[in-house]
Amino acid sequence: MSEDKNRSGGRPDPALVQRTRKQQETLGAGLRHMFDSVVDEGVPDAFADLLDRLEQSESDRTTEKGDGHE
Template identity: 40%
Template sequence: MKERKSLRPEGTLQVRSSSARMDPTLNREIQTKIGQQLRAVYDDIVDQGVPDRFAELLRNLDMQAGRTKVTDKDSGE
């Protein structure tokens, strides 16, 4: 029987057999830590804002979507 080693959140090493069911959930502490790390990585990107070109494209798409909705209402859909 093959054995696997996994690092538990408490920092202790546990040996499990491959037939043992692995718990795929993360405890609240690990979820919080992952969230903090992701925010640290992406805060700079969020602070940069949306580039002007993307904002223009989004405005154009919104205008086109607005025209399509008006056309759909006019056609009785």
């Protein structure tokens, strides 16, 4: 009863393995292409400005804390 009835002798169908492998390769290539295109887009100016302001704010807070405790 513990035997899996969907397997024939414990070996997968070679045609199924080949199709699955090809599908994985196709999916992997598509994901790499999509990732690369997102990386190449760059950061929008508004987002870069926001990051700069956040960094400046954090720097100002660190400086204020340092001056108050010395």
